[in-house]
Amino acid sequence: MSLTIRLTTILSLLLFFLPSAGRALKDDNKSHVKATILAEVRSIQAGYPFWVGIKFEMDEGWHTYWKNPGDSGGPIRIQWELPTGFEAGPLQWPYPKKIETPPLVTYGYENETMLLAKISPAQNIPKSDLYQIKAHVRWIECAEACKPGSSSLLLSLKKGGGTPQIHKDHSSLISTYKAKIPLSTSDWSFAATDRGDYISLMLSQDSHNKNSIGTFDFFPNKPGIYQLHNHRSIGIGKNRSKLVIDKxxxxxxxxxNLEGILVSDIGWRGPGSEKALQINIPIHKGPGVWSASFLWIALLFAFIGGILLNFMPCVLPVISIKILALTRKGRSSSHENHRHGLLYGAGIMGTFWALLGILLLLRAGGEHVGWGFQLQSPIFVALMASFFFLFGLNLFGVFEIGTGLLRAEEILKSKRKNISEDMTSFFSGILATIVATPCTAPFMGTALGFALVQPIAIAFLVFTFLALGMAIPYYALTLYPAFLNRLPKPGPWMTTLKQVMAFLMWATVAWLLWVLSLQIGSEPLVPILVAFLVLLLSVWIWGKYARPLYSSFLRYGAMIVSFLLGLFGFYWIISTIQGSNPIGAPSLISSQQRDHQIQWKPYQPNEVEKSIDQNHPVFINFTAAWCLTCKVNEKIVFSNEKVISKFREMKIDAFKADWTNKNDIITKALQKYGRSGVPVYVIYDPNDPLNPRLLPEVLTPRIVLDALEAITVKYSS
Structure with a gap:
């Protein structure tokens, strides 16, 4: 809409509430809307209600507005002035049309319309030969420009004997517009679900009823809640339809509630019947749409999820080394153990807060990110792999800087030993949190999804409970060291266990390099592996020569050479990745198009919607190559013969949303289901498509089979 129209609309709205100014404008400008009042009767009788209409006739190209005018304009206002003993019922509005002047959309009337009201005379109205009904009407009329209009209308009716005398012409015209007043009931059933960015309205009717409503649109009663355009009407067979209403x-x-009218192009009771239907439907919260009362549940889920993180394969090696260190210090004072437990928890807490802060800043900048977002960066994955490589070498005894981030006993002199150990405990908490990001423990996904759509204070509260849950098991051991009595006394077994843990670290390196190959291809892995050899040489020199038994010159020279080699190795890794071309989301589909595997389709929202609209059962697998929980589920569950057979038997439309690399479409889809990380598993039952079912993060074949067997409705292929 042009600037002129916008300015005149604003001016008109101001004048609309200033009658004197409106009259002055009316005197200077010809009105393009003519208002008249008429009744369906010629005479009235006490106790007999009758209909009165205010008819509006608009010049070509001009329009007035509905009760919700839309993006501009103002509704028609009618103030009644009635004889004593008369009452006017609610104003009845015929359904409007959508008037689009991009980028604005308004609801109103063109050419002609009539607003109706039922007038009810009391049984004891005063005796009179003539009864006068007055209506003071104001409106906004618009074409290329807008201006206010007004008129004071007078209707005189005489009192008749017996039943009121009908005015045939007026009664016929009023009946025409009464048919345009929205129905209050119909044979259709409705269900509205809040999907976050939009409202999904599902319409259904009994199978014996074969009336089709064709295409239809929604006109909200109130402005400012729903978008006024791009409502998507979707037919789902003869007896079901869906409307998507953007917020x-x-x-x-x-x-x-979803309040407004639905307008069908055919009619709600068959062709030629009433086209408008009034609705006032409770809106149910869909997945990912939370209420404030869910806060306490989210905090509980976050705490439990944090506890369970300690037992996920990402974190278990780190927490195991910490427990070994606690066992070795069994004779330390309880006060010292408590301090280390608190510092370990502080490292976890600070890192969770930092991760949340980064997430919120990126989202505020328009980025679509979620839990584990940093693993979508090839540089971060490579640096994590190199760190775990060095960590394994440290555990295996190739070099000693204490025990990396977990021990720092030999770095400083004995008088500063406590400071060194305190820093080690704090950084251990940081390390444990960083390596936890590829994992999503049970209960954790729901809590994170809730947190990231809440105000900042609530989000920090949820992340705080998650951090407390993760820190509490180790801190409990520092409070109650009697639990450690079940372990063998310190001895050579501890060195052997450390070396076993080193192999777990290197297994993690192999997995991270595989993830990296899916992100940037396999060719850059060769120079990256060479850089790993440089890092190995760096720490070997440190471990061999940076020891007190050598001269200061040799010892410090070895440290400098080791440091420079390490810097060069990391530089080599980063520059190699920066010089590579990301290959996008890995194609996990082509290798799975065999009969003995689930045939996953690449996730595309429009294809999912199409399958749902066709009454097909749908299974969506949100996954990532760097997600350990996802890979375990794929190996144990989605490679299970019974699960594969069930997918084939039920003709499940299976979609895989691969989040290995950054993908805004998948991130938005996760948010739609109330999640901010993977894994997420979603099932759509064709009998209840408005309520998708979310499965737990950790699956078993039985969980998936039970969920699929719950879908009993047959669909047409």
């Missing part, structure tokens, strides 16, 4: 982004207007 206004950032709107703070509260709503509990």
């Amino acid at each position: 206004v982004e950032g709107s703070t207007i509260p709503y509990e």
Whole structure:
């Protein structure tokens, strides 16, 4: 809409509430809307209600507005002035049309319309030969420009004997517009679900009823909640339809029900019947749409999920080394153990807060990120792999800087030993949190999904409970060291266990390099592996010569050479990745198109919607190559013959949303289901497509089979 139209609309709205100014404008400008009042009766009788209409006739190209005018304009206002003993019922509005003047959309009337009201005379109205009904009407009329209009209308009716005398012409015209007043009931059933960015409205009717409503649109009663355009009407067979209603982004207007009218191009009771239907439907919260009462559940889920993180394969090696260190210090004072437990927890807490801060900053900048987002960066994956490589070498005894981030006993002199150990405990918490990001423990996904759509204070509260849950098991051991009595006394077995843990670290390196190959291809892995050899040489020199038994010159020279080689190795890794070309999301589909495996389709929202609209059962697998929980589920569950057979038997439309690399479409889809990380598993039952079912993060074949067997409705292929 042009600037002229916008300015005149604003001016008109101001004048609309200033009658004197409106009259002055009316005197100077010809009105393009003519208003008249008419009744369906010629005479009235006490106790007999009758209909009165205010008819509006608009010049070509001009229009007035509905009760919700849309993006501009203002509704028609009618103030009644009635004889004593008369009452006017609610104003009845015929359904409007959508008037689009991009980028604005308004709801209104063109050419002609009529607003109706039922007038009810009391049984004891005063005796009179003539009864006068007055209506003071104001409106906004628009074409290329807008201006206010007004009129004071007078209707005189005489009192008749017996039943009121009908005015045939007026009654016929009023009946025409009464048919345009929205129905209050129909044979259709409705269910509305809040999907976060939009409202999904599902319509259904009994199978014996074969009436089709064709295409239809929604006109909300109130402005500011829903977008006024791009409502998507989707037919799902003869007896079901769906309408997608986008919400206004950032709107703070509260709503509990979907209020407005639905307008069909055929009619709600068959062809030629009433085209409008009034609805007032409770809106159910879909997955990912939370209420404030969910906070306590989210905090509990976060705490439990944090505890379970300690037992995930990402974190278990780190926590095991910490427990070994605690066993070795069994004779230390309880005060010292408590301090280390608190510092370990502080490292976890600080890292969780830092991760949340980064997440919120990136989201505020328009980025679509979630839990584990840093693993979508090839540089971060490579640096993590190199760190775990060095960590394994440290555990294996190739070099000693204490025990890396977990021990620092020999770095400083004895008088500063406590400071060294305190720093080690703090950084151990940081390390444990960083290596936890590829994992999503049970209960954790729900809590994270809730946190990342809440105000900052609540998000920090949820992440705090998650950190407390992760820190509490180790701190409990520092409070109650009697639990450690079940372990063997310190001895050579501890060195052997450390070396076993080193192999677990190197297994993690192999996995991270595989993830890296899916992100940047296999060719850059060769120079990266050479850089790993440089890092190995660096720490070997440190471990061999940076020891007190050598001269200061040799010892410090070895440290400098080792440091420079290490810097060169890391530089080589980063420059190699920066010089590579990301290959996008790895193709996990082509290798799985064999009969004995689930035939996953690449995730595309429109294809998922199409399958749902066709009444197909749908299974969506949100996964990533760097997600350990995802890979375990794929190996144990989605490679299970019974699960594969069930997918084939039920003709499940299976979609795989691979989040290995950054993908805004998948991130938005995760947010739609109330999640911020992977894995996420979603099932759509064709009998209840408005309520997708989310499965737990950790799956078993029985869980998936039970969920699929719950889908009993047959669909047409």
